Amino acid sequence: MNKANPFPNLMRMFFYEWLVEQRNASIHTVRSYRDTWRLFLRFAAQRAKKKVARITLADLTAGEVAAFLRYTEHGRGGTIGTRNCRLAAIRSFFNFVATREPASIAQCVDVLNIPVKRAPVSEPCYLEPAEVAAILAQPDHSSLEGMRDHALLSFLYNSGARIQEALDLCPDMIRFDSPSCVRLTGKGRKERICPLWPETVLLLKKLLERKPRAPDQRLFVNRYGEPLSASGVRFKLAGYVKEAAETVSSLQTKHVTPHSFRHATAVHLVSAGVDVTVIRSWLGHVSLDTTNHYAKANLETKRQALEQVSLPATAVQPPSWKRDTSLLAWLDTL
Structure with missing residues (x-):
């Protein structure tokens, strides 16, 4: 592994060894994660004023991930669901990195602690x-x-x-x-x-x-x-x-x-x-x-x-507690 910049090898291991061989992820999952990382790396490179090939693991901080998620939702007009899917792909990688790079575990924990954003649950639009x-x-x-x-x-x-x-x-x-x-x-x-x-x-x-x-x-x-x-x-x-x-x-x-x-x-x-x-x-x-x-x-x-639900019948007389004068008189003394 490249000691100076282990990130490229970590990315290759994540996709080929972890996702495909160990997790047996479907081709659709692999493509979804690929698209997320393609967007994230371009975003991080632009903010760091670097080429994508020069990005290091240290550049991908929790703050950078949070900024990318905001950009996904507001800059690109994505939904909260899309934002959470991007976060899932990034979390999966940092969960993998935590087992391979102990020195970076604090950075990984910070990323893994970024919460999923809750979205309002709307009624599904269906066809008659x-x-x-x-x-x-x-x-x-x-x-x-x-x-x-x-x-x-x-x-x-x-x-x-x-x-x-x-x-x-x-x-x-x-x-x-x-x-x-x-x-x-x-x-x-x-x-x-x-x-x-x-x-x-x-x-x-x-x-x-x-x-x-x-x-x-x-x-x-x-x-x-x-x-x-x-x-x-x-x-x-x-x-x-x-x-x-x-x-x-x-x-x-x-x-x-x-x-x-x-x-x-x-x-x-x-x-x-x-x-x-x-x-x-x-x-x-x-x-x-x-x-x-x-x-x-x-x-x-x-x-x-x-x-199938009928209206409750109208009461023809007051409830028993109202008919009990001794109870009402006792309540008046309180």
Whole structure:
């Protein structure tokens, strides 16, 4: 290790030995951490008036990390969630450094003590069934691209999958025979099985007939046969939502993303009376508290619950303590 500046070797060991080999982190985690450190190093280098290659571990103080987090949230217009994700990536590195560089443990502790910022918990924005139907009606089913988009959006709504889970879908992950289902790999490499509607299975079969794929190849690809990106799906969806909003006006005030279909799946399952523990397994939630959040969001469910509660009967006589004159007389003496 370079005694003068151990930071480059520490960074290499963190990504290759710690994240990949020891932690077996997913490619998405590695890329997220990579992007965080790319931004952080550029930020620190600019403030220190150095080139990135000249940055040392001593330059990356807790104060510098705090300044970067403020820049992430206010300078770049990021959300509190984005700020906390950046902090998680930086914390992970300094937690690793603390085991490799005992002389820097005080600096590591200062960084690890930077708190996660709490954000207000808002009700999830979800799509009503009519809004989902309007969006699904927009793709041109006669074209390969439209068939692909319709199948993808239908799959998102059926499975409640996260966008990257859907984009990673390969034919060998799907059981086409009855009972049809799909095997998804979510956060933390946790696998789950989701049932598929016959209509969704038919759409996926037709897409494979039109665009055959090997069992281990991605199902949703662009015109060049390359896997779709999440940003590409968001761009296409925005166009479909704009078209659907011409007939369903409520869509004009909603910010619809691929994740909105996941919210819709959760809320509609709650409306159908499905037990929350089943919904948690369906969506791959780690905590039941996350699933319960959707139970609070459905106004129709709240209305139905309210209708089942009758108003309390009006009392026809005063309570017993008011009728007891001896008790009232004793209270008057106090």
